[in-house]
Amino acid sequence: MISLEKIQEMLFEQGYITEPQIVMAVFLSMKLQKPLLIEGPAGVGKTEIAKVMAKALETDLIRLQCYEGLDASNALYEWNYQRQLLHLKVLEKQENLTIDDVETDIFGEKFLMKRPLLQAITHHKSPVLLIDEIDRADEEFESFLLEVLSDWQITIPEIGTIKATHIPQVVVTGNRVRELSEALRRRCLYLWIDYPDFEKELSILRNRLPEIDARLAEQICLFMQEIRKLRLEKTPGIAETLDWAMALSALHFDYLDKTLIEQTLGVILKDWKDIRQTQLSLTELYAKTGIVSKVDSL
Amino acid sequence: MIQRRTSLSENIIAFCRFLRQNDFTIGFEEEATALQALSFIPFQDSLQFKMCLMVTLCRDVRQLSKFDSLHHQYWKELDQAVDSKTKDSLDRNRSQNKQPSLQSLKSWLYGNQLQEEIQTAIHSAGEILVEQDFSTIPEDQIEEISERIREMAKWLANRVNRRHKKSNTRKVIDLKNTLRKNMRNGGELVNIQYKKPKKNKIKLILLCDVSKSMELYSIFLLQFMYAFQSVFKQIETFTFGTSLQKITKELQQNSFRKTLDDLSTTAQNWSGGTQIGKSLSTFVDNFGVQLLNKNTIVLIMSDGWDTGDLDILEESMRRIQQKSKKIIWLNPLAGSPNFEATAQGMQVAMPFVDIFAPVHNVLSLRNLVDFLH
Numbered sequence: 242m243i244s245l246e247k248i249q250e251m252l253f254e255q256g257y258i259t260e261p262q263i264v265m266a267v268f269l270s271m272k273l274q275k276p277l278l279i280e281g282p283a284g285v286g287k288t289e290i291a292k293v294m295a296k297a298l299e300t301d302l303i304r305l306q307c308y309e310g311l312d313a314s315n316a317l318y319e320w321n322y323q324r325q326l327l328h329l330k331v332l333e334k335q336e337n338l339t340i341d342d343v344e345t346d347i348f349g350e351k352f353l354m355k356r357p358l359l360q361a362i363t364h365h366k367s368p369v370l371l372i373d374e375i376d377r378a379d380e381e382f383e384s385f386l387l388e389v390l391s392d393w394q395i396t397i398p399e400i401g402t403i404k405a406t407h408i409p410q411v412v413v414t415g416n417r418v419r420e421l422s423e424a425l426r427r428r429c430l431y432l433w434i435d436y437p438d439f440e441k442e443l444s445i446l447r448n449r450l451p452e453i454d455a456r457l458a459e460q461i462c463l464f465m466q467e468i469r470k471l472r473l474e475k476t477p478g479i480a481e482t483l484d485w486a487m488a489l490s491a492l493h494f495d496y497l498d499k500t501l502i503e504q505t506l507g508v509i510l511k512d513w514k515d516i517r518q519t520q521l522s523l524t525e526l527y528a529k530t531g532i533v534s535k536v537d538s539l
Numbered sequence: 540m541i542q543r544r545t546s547l548s549e550n551i552i553a554f555c556r557f558l559r560q561n562d563f564t565i566g567f568e569e570e571a572t573a574l575q576a577l578s579f580i581p582f583q584d585s586l587q588f589k590m591c592l593m594v595t596l597c598r599d600v601r602q603l604s605k606f607d608s609l610h611h612q613y614w615k616e617l618d619q620a621v622d623s624k625t626k627d628s629l630d631r632n633r634s635q636n637k638q639p640s641l642q643s644l645k646s647w648l649y650g651n652q653l654q655e656e657i658q659t660a661i662h663s664a665g666e667i668l669v670e671q672d673f674s675t676i677p678e679d680q681i682e683e684i685s686e687r688i689r690e691m692a693k694w695l696a697n698r699v700n701r702r703h704k705k706s707n708t709r710k711v712i713d714l715k716n717t718l719r720k721n722m723r724n725g726g727e728l729v730n731i732q733y734k735k736p737k738k739n740k741i742k743l744i745l746l747c748d749v750s751k752s753m754e755l756y757s758i759f760l761l762q763f764m765y766a767f768q769s770v771f772k773q774i775e776t777f778t779f780g781t782s783l784q785k786i787t788k789e790l791q792q793n794s795f796r797k798t799l800d801d802l803s804t805t806a807q808n809w810s811g812g813t814q815i816g817k818s819l820s821t822f823v824d825n826f827g828v829q830l831l832n833k834n835t836i837v838l839i840m841s842d843g844w845d846t847g848d849l850d851i852l853e854e855s856m857r858r859i860q861q862k863s864k865k866i867i868w869l870n871p872l873a874g875s876p877n878f879e880a881t882a883q884g885m886q887v888a889m890p891f892v893d894i895f896a897p898v899h900n901v902l903s904l905r906n907l908v909d910f911l912h
Contacts (some may be wrong), residue, residue: 265587265593265594268579271571275572280600323729416791423598430595433596438742
């Protein structure tokens with residue numbers, strides 16, 4: 242029996258620091274067997290939710306990464322043409338085979354390459370199906386996906402209709418690159434994840450890097466909170482915070498100072514204009530976060 | 540699907556109705572989902588109750604941000620209604636057959652009963668709005684006209700999309716390459732090569748003047764253009780007044796109005812003169828390499844009153860023209876019948892502009908679509 246508390250526990254055990262809202266969304270999507278649509282800025286752990294769900298449910302994660310031009314054959318299935326041709330070539334040597342025999346042979350399971358969607362519905366145990374960055378795919382693909390998500394069956398002309406043995410737990414993520422269709426939104430439960438506040442970020446950091454110095458962790462989080470307030474091209478997410486913290490603690494630093502920040506800015510900012518802009522407002526950032534250079538503190 | 544029907548379910552349905560009036564897209568299915576979901580959570584926890592409704596009834600960030608206050612408003616009103624009802628039944632407990640009608644809530648919910656009539660009235664008013672200049676639209680109709688623009692743009696974008704669709708979406712075998720690749724197998728076709736029609740999608744750059752006189756026009760233009768996101772490979776939006784700002788990312792999260800408000804609180808010299816030349820040259824310097832190529836259409840929206848250096852404007856226009864496919868200059872003033880390009884900035888820019896068009900009303904926005912391919 243799934244309960245709210247249990248999900249919270251499961252997520253926590255997997256190292257995912259949650260807000261009640263996220264727990265509720267995950268809980269309801271499991272209970273109601275509805276896809277969960279997660280939106281939010283890059284690097285806040287949207288994809289992570291699906292991974293954690295799969296781990297917590299002790300099932301497999303099947304991932305469909307969307308991109309521009311993704312079409313049904315890349316998402317559903319494809320025949321292994323090369324293998325079919327080779328097989329035909331061998332069959333040629335045998336006589337007394339009818340067309341029917343050859344056909345049933347050649348369109349058999351072993352020549353079928355299952356792509357994520359088909360994999361998901363034929364899986365032996367209800368998997369977590371992650372459809373990542375759906376807004377990158379074309380609108381045609383979105384409507385095709387709607388069809389699959391509502392019927393849970395796929396028709397392959399040569400074989401017939403394959404019905405889902407278990408309905409997968411679906412997580413759809415989006416970055417708001419493009420407006421998603423109303424139809425898709427209506428089929429899903431909705432969750433918005435924003436950048437974490439100071440407390441949450443700190444506990445994520447502590448959870449992921451237990452050995453990190455307490456003061457360093459606090460300083461990093463404080464600094465990240467401030468840096469997100471700048472108008473940047475690519476605002477750093479939690480992933481960047483973790484990278485930075487990992488780098489600094491690997492170098493055995495236990496506090497932030499000016500030189501250190503200037504030298505390692507490239508870990509959190511990935512755009513040269515952002516770096517330039519941040520460098521210009523560093524003094525302001527230092528004042529806000531109370532960071533001093535070694536020279537100052539002496 | 541729903542086992543028990545209690546007064547709670549009635550209230551939830553009324554709540555859904557209330558949300559619907561506030562631009563939520565909620566149908567019967569969502570109502571059912573919400574009710575079903577509520578049966579899974581502990582009933583007495585009001586926070587969880589709220590979150591549960593939030594997850595099931597909201598569809599995007601904007602709705603999410605509105606939800607809290609609407610939720611509060613509704614249940615407060617409901618409490619009051621229930622209070623008055625209890626008092627009511629104490630007074631005359633004879634009429635026990637009467638269903639709890641929550642009349643006061645209902646009348647509040649529907650505002651006044653003439654909802655439908657009002658809607659039809661608005662619709663016919665909309666026909667007139669099509670040709671009305673944006674600047675003369677009264678404040679209270681702005682919401683409505685932007686709604687209409689969104690709808691129209693969506694429809695047009697779909698049409699453009701269909702028109703451009705390649706007829707052969709299925710894979711086409713590239714015989715020449717297939718044969719060549721399979722020489723090593725003694726001419727046996729093992730490895731099949733495919734060819735795909737090359738897709739050259741157009742990129743669109745929007746440069747919008749947001750000085751006070753232009754602001755409203757810019758808002759409508761952006762609302763219109765954003766419906767075409769699926770038609771273009773990429774749309775990047777910049778605003779300029781005295782300096783250039785890139786707002787593509789902000790627009791993904793917020794409405795244009797909110798973005799503008801944020802901008803005006805952060806920009807230091809907001810209400811200075813317009814410096815088109817300087818802004819355009821910043822644009823070419825910083826984004827030219829990254830964004831401009833022969834598949835880029837640059838759309839500039841301004842009245843051409845430049846208070847800065849005209850030489851810089853000329854130079855930047857030349858550079859943009861060299862690097863892009865097409866420059867479209869939209870001037871809201873051009874809508875008036877006795878318009879002449881008298882603004883100095885406009886005269887300097889004119890030689891580099893491929894298409895010059897007005898955008899002053901809904902109709903002219905609609906005509907804009909023909910220039911985009």
